[in-house]
Amino acid sequence: MVSPNTPETPGGASSASGQSSVALAKVDVPRSIHDVVIRLAGNSQDGIQSIGGFLARLAGRSDQDIMTYMTIPSTISGGPSIFQVRMGTGEILSAGDRADMLVAFYQHSYDAHISSLRPGGVLVYDSDHVKPAEGDNRFTHVAVPITTGTVEAVGGTSKDKGKNIYVLGLIARVFDLDVAKLSALIKERFGGKDESIVRNSMLAFDAGYAWPQNNLRDLFYRFEAIDRATITSGRPQVTMDGNMAIAYGLLAGGVRHGAGYPITPWSSIMETLRVELPKYGGLFVQCEDEIAAISTAIGFSYTGHLAITGSAGPGLSLKMEALGWATMAEMPLIVVNVQRGGPSTGMPTNVEQSDLMQAIYGSHGDTPRVVLTPKNVEDCFYIAIEATRIAREYSTPVLILTDMALASRIEVFDEPDLPKLMVEPKADLSDRGTDYKPYPLDRITHHAPAGSKILSGKYPTVTGLEHDEMGHPTGSPKLHMQMTAKRREKIKALGASLPAPEHTGDTAGEVLLVTWGSNWGPGREAIGRIRAAGVKGGHLHIRHIHPLPSGLEEIFKRYHKIVVAELNDEGLYGFGQFAMMLRARYANPAIESVCKTDGLTFKVSELVAGVARHIESKELEATLGTARQSALAKA
C-alpha cells in the first residue's frame, strides 16, 4: 500500500482492494481547475463535518479560499447529515449551486443527493453500502470500499470509525492537496487525545490517500496557482464560522459582559463567550430564560459595561419588552439574533431571513433602533465591532441580524489587524458635574453608571416611564413629544453618517439586484452571470438595514427594476420584508421581490431566474435551465 508518508514510486503498487471503474492513466499530470464543490453525505455520527473543517483550515494555510455549507439534523446523533465545501483559488462567493463531486456514504445519501451533482461530475460511493442506478452515465462513478478500507487500515476494535479521515485522504490525493499540512492539522486536532487516535487517524488517511493512486490515477486535479501577496493583507488566513466571528468581534470591540439562554443556532456564541470572557476579566451569565438574559445584560450596561445578549427568532420575541425599555432608557446594548426558519419553533436548523420586521419594528411603542446585518463570516467579525461603536456612541441598543447559514458556515479570511482594532474597555465612572442630566434634550444621552459621583448631589433615575431631563416621570405631552424626537433624531443622525453601501456592476441599467445579510455572495455571483448574458445590471448590498444609509433613492432611480432578494415569504401583498420596507420608504413601484422559504440559502441560478421573472430579456432567459457541466468532467 502506498502511503504519502512512506512514498513509493507512483504506479509501483497494485490494487489491494476493489476494482477501479476508470482506466489507469500512464502519467500522473493533474488537470488545473479554478474551484470545486464537494458534497459529503452521510449520517451525523460519521464526522463528515470534520472533513469540511480540515479542508477549510488547510485552505486557510494554503492559497485557496473556501466556503462551506452545512446541514445538521435536529437530532443529537444519527440521521442524515451533509457537508458541502467549495474550495478554490481566489474569491469564493457562494457554497455552489450544485456539486462537482458527491461522496455518498449510504444508499439514502446517494438517493437524496445524486440530483445535486452536475453533469460530468464525480460520484464517489461506499461500495460496501451503496448501489448506484445502473446505466446512469451522466457521472463518473467511482466505487470505493470506504468501510472495509477503513476497517482494514485501522484494524482493532474501532470498527468503521475513521471513515471520514479515509475520505479526507482520498480527497487529498484527487485534488493534490498538501499532505504535510493536512497531517499536521490531523495531529493538532487529535494531539491532545489518546496517542492511538492520532495513529489510527493517520492509518485511515494513508489508506484513503493510497486508494486513488492505486485505482484511478486519471482522477487528479490541482487548483490554479495564485500570487497571494497581490490579493491579501499579507497577514495569515484564519478559519472559523460566523458565530465564532461574531463572538471574537465582540471581544475585539471591548465587550466584557453578557447574558444569554440556550437556543439553536445562537448557543455557540454564548458558549464561546462564557469560556473566553473570564480570560479578559469579564463574565457571561447563563440565565433562567430569555427575558432574564436581556435584563441582566442591560443591568451590566447600566454599570457602564456595554453588554451583549442574543438569541434566535422566538427568543428575540421574548426579549422585546426589555428591548423597549433599553430604547426608552437609552441604554447601550448589543443583541445578536441568529435567524432560523419560523414562526415558532419552525425549522430551527435551517436558514431564513424572516426576523427583519421583528428586529426593526418588534416591541411596543415607537422604538427607533439600529439593525446591522453581516454579509459573510468575515463581516460577522467586523460588524460586531461596528455594533459596539454605535451602541456606545449613540447610547442605544444595536441588533446584529445574522442567520443560520452564517452561523454554521466555515470560511477562510485574512486575520484582522488586531492591534489596530482592539478596544480596551473601561467603565466611565468619572465624577459628573453639577449640570449633569441623564436625558438632556440638546445632546445624545451618555449615562453616569452606578458608582459615579454626581457633584450636584442629585442622583439620576433611569426609567421606562416617559421622563424629564433628570429621568423623573412625566405625563407632559410636550416632553413626550420632545423625548420621542430625541430618541428618533439620534438614530437619524447615525443614518446620515453611514457609508454608501457596496454597489457593483453597471451603475445604471435594466436591473438592480438588492441583497442583505448572507445573500451577498450569491447576489454578487448572480449579477456576474446576468451581465455575462448581456443585461445591464448592478448589485447593491445593504448591511445597515436600519437606519438606511442615505442616497439609495438616487441609485434606485437609475434602474428600470429593483429586485430585492431575501429568504422570507412574499407575504399578503407580494413583497418580502425588506422589499416592503423599501417600497414604503421610497414609494418606488419599480421595487420587486424574489423570495423563497425552503430553508436553504439562495442558489445563484435561483437569483438569476428570479431576476429574469421581473425583466424582459431573451438573452437572460436563454441561460436559464441549462445545467453547467462540471469542471471535473472528462474531456
Add this chain to the structure above:
Amino acid sequence: MSATALATPPAPASVPLTKKVLVADHPTWCPGCGDFAVLASFYRVLEKLQYPHEKIVTFAGIGCSSRFPYFVNTHGGHFIHGRSLPFAAGISLGGDDLHVFVFGGDGDGFSIGGNHLVHTARKNVNLTYVIMDNSVYGLTKKQTSPTSPIGFKSKTDPWGAFDQPINPMRTLLNSGATFVARSHATQVNHMTEMMLRAARHDGFSVVEILSECVEFYEGAFDSSIPRKGGKWTLIEEKKNDGTPEDANRHDVTDEVAAFQLSQQAWPGSFGVFYENKTRLTKNALEADLIKKTREKTKHATDLQVLQNTFARLR
C-alpha cells in the same frame, strides 16, 4: 473624565448621608399607604449604613411599591414588570462594590417575576430584595394577587378568590435564598432592623414586608396589629447561651426549623426565618473563575489573548 467634570471644582468632602440628602420626589402613594413607612425605614437604614452615596443603587419593577426609587436620591430607576431581579443581578455582578437594593410588590415578585425570584435566590447573587406585600394589585385597582387569601373579593374574583395563594416564606426558603426575613409596615423599628441585617448579609437577602393597601385591601394585616386586636409574634432567635429557655428559641441557620415556622397559621411570626452565612455568592464564584482563568493565561493582555486565539485558528 467627562468634559463637565473637568470644569467643576473638586468635590467637597463627602457629606454624611442623612434623610435630607436621601429624599427625592414626594411619594405619589395614597394617604395611609403602608409603603410610606417602608420608605421612612429605608432612609434610616441608609443613614445607619453610611455607604458612599454613589455606590448605592435603588431599583424596582412595576407596581405601586415599585415607584419607590423615585423617592430615594441614589443611582437607580425603574425597570420592567417582574424583571428587576435579573436586571439587578447584572448591576451586582457588573459592579461588585455597589450596594444594590431592589423594591417590588407581591405581583412583581411572586407572579410575573416568580421565575426570576427562584433563580436569583438559587444563584445567591449579592443584593437585597424588599417585597412590599399588600396581597392585592393596587396600581391596576384591585385584582387578585398571588398572595390574596382564599375568599378575597376582587374585580377579577368578585365572588371571592379560590386559587391557593403563595406562601412567601416557604417559597423563598425553597428557592435557596440565603437570608429570609418577614416584617410589617406598622413596625418601623423591626422593619429597619430586618432591612439592615439583610443589607449586611453577603448574598441574596429578602425581606417580605406586609404593607397595607388602604384603598383596595383595607385591614388586610390587622390580625398582626396589636392596637387593632391582632397578635404581633416575634421570632426569638437562639442565643447559644446554654440556658434552658434557649432550647426553644429559633436557630436561624436551621433550614428545617425555618420551614416549620413558615407553616404556622396566619398571621404567623415575624423576624429572621433563615440565614446562611456559608454559601458562596455568585459574585464570589465568578470572581474566582476570573482569577483562576487569568492565572492560567499568565495575566496576558486582552490583545495577547485574542491574538493567541486567532493563531490557533490559522
